[in-house]
Amino acid sequence: MRDPSAQAVAAYDEAERRRWETAVSWYPIRLVSAPSRVDVFGGTPEGWASLLASAGGSLLGARQDLVLLDFTEHDVGGGLAALTAVRGIPVNRIALPNELHRIDLLATASTDECAELLAEAVHGLRQSTNHADARALHADLLNAVLQRLSGPLSFTRIAAGLAVLQGAYEPSGGGPLHSAEVERLSAYAGTLGQSEFTLKELRFLSNTLHLLAVDGGARRMASDGTEPGTGYDSPWNLRGLTIVATFDNNRRRKEFTDHVLAQELVRALSNREPQGVVVVAGADHLGLQTLEAITKYARRADVRLVLLIEHLRGELQQLMGGTDSATFLMCLRNHQEATTAADYIGRGFRFTLSQITEQVGRTLVTGGAESWGVQHQEGESWGSSWSTSRGPDGTTKSGGGHHSTSESWSRSWQETRKWATADSETVGRTMSRVYEYMVEPTTLQSLPTTAFILVETGPAGRRIIAGDCNPGIALLDNVSDRPWPS
Numbered sequence: 001m002r003d004p005s006a007q008a009v010a011a012y013d014e015a016e017r018r019r020w021e022t023a024v025s026w027y028p029i030r031l032v033s034a035p036s037r038v039d040v041f042g043g044t045p046e047g048w049a050s051l052l053a054s055a056g057g058s059l060l061g062a063r064q065d066l067v068l069l070d071f072t073e074h075d076v077g078g079g080l081a082a083l084t085a086v087r088g089i090p091v092n093r094i095a096l097p098n099e100l101h102r103i104d105l106l107a108t109a110s111t112d113e114c115a116e117l118l119a120e121a122v123h124g125l126r127q128s129t130n131h132a133d134a135r136a137l138h139a140d141l142l143n144a145v146l147q148r149l150s151g152p153l154s155f156t157r158i159a160a161g162l163a164v165l166q167g168a169y170e171p172s173g174g175g176p177l178h179s180a181e182v183e184r185l186s187a188y189a190g191t192l193g194q195s196e197f198t199l200k201e202l203r204f205l206s207n208t209l210h211l212l213a214v215d216g217g218a219r220r221m222a223s224d225g226t227e228p229g230t231g232y233d234s235p236w237n238l239r240g241l242t243i244v245a246t247f248d249n250n251r252r253r254k255e256f257t258d259h260v261l262a263q264e265l266v267r268a269l270s271n272r273e274p275q276g277v278v279v280v281a282g283a284d285h286l287g288l289q290t291l292e293a294i295t296k297y298a299r300r301a302d303v304r305l306v307l308l309i310e311h312l313r314g315e316l317q318q319l320m321g322g323t324d325s326a327t328f329l330m331c332l333r334n335h336q337e338a339t340t341a342a343d344y345i346g347r348g349f350r351f352t353l354s355q356i357t358e359q360v361g362r363t364l365v366t367g368g369a370e371s372w373g374v375q376h377q378e379g380e381s382w383g384s385s386w387s388t389s390r391g392p393d394g395t396t397k398s399g400g401g402h403h404s405t406s407e408s409w410s411r412s413w414q415e416t417r418k419w420a421t422a423d424s425e426t427v428g429r430t431m432s433r434v435y436e437y438m439v440e441p442t443t444l445q446s447l448p449t450t451a452f453i454l455v456e457t458g459p460a461g462r463r464i465i466a467g468d469c470n471p472g473i474a475l476l477d478n479v480s481d482r483p484w485p486s
Contacts (some may be wrong), residue, residue, distance in 0.1 A: 026476065027484040029467050032458035035326040036299045039319055041312045041341065042444070043330030043452075045074035048281060048308050050450045051328075051469040053079040056279070060089050060241055065276035067235065069265065070245040071258050072282035076308075077243040079471070090240030097212055097248060097257045103235055105264045106153040108271075114153055115143035117263045122208050124259035124287055125252075134201050141165065141205060148184040149177075159213040162206040165189045211253040212260065236273040255285065262286050262294065269297035281308040288315040299324065312337040320344050326456040331447040338441035345455055345464060347435040355430035365420040373412050438464060 031038070040051065056066055057080060068077045081091050094102055106114050119139035126134075145161035146153065157176045163169040164177070164185040171177065177185075192198065235244050244261065248254040262283075268274055278298060283291060291307065298305040309316055312332060317340060320327055329345070332338040439453060447453075450470040456463055473479060 022478065024478050024480045026473050026479045028480065028482070029454060029465060030483040031326055031456060032460070032463075033324075033326060033456055035304075035324050035456070036302075037295055037305045037307065037322065037325040038328065039322070039325055040306065040308045040328040040330060040452075041320070042310065042332040042337070043308070044449055045072055045076050047330050047449045047452075047469070048072070048076045049074075049079045050471060051308075051330075051452070052077055052279065052281075053083055053471045054469045054474075056080040056241070056277075057083050057087075057471070059277055060084050061087065065239055065242075065274075066279065067238075067242045067274055067277070068244070068279045068281065069261060070243060070281045071285075072308075073245075073247050073254075075245065076281050077241075077245070081241060081243060083471075084241045090238070092235070092238045092240065092242040094235060094242070094244045096244060096246045096261065097214060097253060100155070100212065100214060104152075104154070105260065106155075108234060108273075109153070109264075109267060111143065111146040113267055115139050115146055117267055118142050118158070118209070118260070120266075120290075121256065121259040121263045122205060124262070124290060125208065125256060134204075137198065137201050138205050141202060144188055145185065148188060149181055151178070151181075155209060155212040156214070159206065159209040161185055162202065162209055165192060165202060166206055168206075208252075208256060211250070211256050234268070234273065236268045258285065259290075262290050266290070266293045266297055269294065269301045269303060272301045274301065274303050277304045277306065279306040279308065283307050283309050284311055284316065288318060291316075291319065295322070312340055321455075326454065329444060329453045329455065330451070331449065332444050335441060335445065338444040341444050342437045342439055342441045345437070345439045345453065346462075348438045349433050349435050351431045352434050353429060354432040354434075355428075357426070357428040357430075359424075359426040361424045363420075363422040363424070365418075365422075367418055370415045371413070 040048070043051070052068070056068075056077075059066055060080075068080070070077055081093065085091050106117075109117060116139055119135055119142055122138055123135040141162070142158070145158060145165065149157055149161060151157065154176075160169060160176045161181070164182055165188070167189065169175075169177070169182065171182070192202075235242050246254055246257045246261065248257065262280070265274075265278065265280075269278075280286075280291075280294070295305060307319070309319075311334070312320070313334075313336070319325075321344060327344070329341045332341055444453070448468070451466070451468050454463075454465045454467060456465075
């Protein structure tokens with residue numbers, strides 16, 4: 001006969017096994033603060049690709065349009081594009097600068113907007129505030145060229161106009177400029193100052209614009225000085241998923257393309273052209289000023305902005321914890337960047353055993369006392385008495401007396417000895433309140449590729465959550481379709 005207690009133990013173990021097998025292990029993360037900007041610091045291209053596939057798939061599945069500007073040259077949107085295509089959602093992929101002929105970044109920009117856009121992009125190549133005067137001069141020169149061009153704006157035509165100001169324009173086979181435009185530009189060149197600074201900056205501006213003077217290579221001017229219609233679509237108005245990736249073996253051309261595309265995004269957001277979500281991957285080199293401008297106009301246009309930044313250093317540290325934003329921290333190998341991230345996550349206090357004391361002692365007391373004495377007592381006493389009586393025959397008188405002497409001696413002696421022993425033992429423990437990193441820098445340095453730590457301030461206060469963005473998690477068992485109950 002089986003022992004009832006053994007049956008109870010087996011039943012309990014079986015119930016626990018079933019509970020663990022059926023328990024939910026993964027929960028989706030929901031941003032409770034609904035931030036307008038999400039910053040992702042650290043990580044690798046593989047980790048970013050996983051994050052985009054997981055989060056972007058959910059957004060596209062919810063019928064939101066998503067535009068990805070990929071500056072990483074690692075195709076971080078490839079996985080998301082594959083998942084999106086399977087769902088039957090449109091996927092638009094544009095590679096710049098090779099496919100500038102497919103889009104017209106300057107088509108919807110006014111003369112002033114285009115001049116400022118290009119001036120800011122050229123200034124972004126220098127990443128220095130010491131060239132503020134040069135930026136103003138670039139804007140003036142570009143504005144002067146654009147006002148004298150009568151046809152549609154393109155990088156080829158703008159570069160040709162700057163070449164006219166330099167006196168280096170040599171039209172061949174008709175050229176991108178009409179003769180009337182060349183005349184107007186030549187007339188303005190005669191009024192242009194000939195200072196060394198002006199000529200130097202004009203040469204730099206012209207050389208930079210020529211980097212992208214490949215968008216109209218197959219186009220020729222019509223007889224009236226205008227370009228034939230192209231029917232190109234703006235990347236901001238395409239539906240579904242749009243990936244605009246930049247890649248070029250010429251590093252200056254690649255970087256200039258990035259800055260032009262970033263400034264075009266600023267212009268498009270200021271005019272409320274994009275909708276849904278805009279993701280900028282590899283935004284490190286754009287600079288704080290450009291990223292803040294993108295953030296400002298994205299919030300105004302009610303567009304959620306996601307910035308993927310590889311390194312947490314320099315002025316980009318100022319982006320952390322910005323107004324109406326949430327922060328994802330992925331693997332940060334550099335110890336200084338990991339320490340900065342740990343400081344941002346914060347410190348928590350706890351009571352920690354800081355000291356243990358133990359004291360053992362013994363007290364020995366010994367002593368003695370001795371006393372002696374002699375006592376002598378001596379005394380003497382005497383007295384007398386008499387009486388008188390009268391009788392019939394006469395008077396009778398009688399009397400008497402006494403005397404006594406006493407003497408006594410006594411001797412005493414006393415000796416006392418005492419011993420006392422006392423043992424004592426004291427054990428003490430001291431607890432102190434200490435502040436330590438909630439997440440150690442070494443933990444941030446050793447995060448797996450797809451792991452992250454979310455720091456968000458919501459209605460209930462600040463929360464810190466560890467998570468994983470591996471898309472394969474959705475295929476596991478025991479995955480909830482609802483966030484963790486808060």
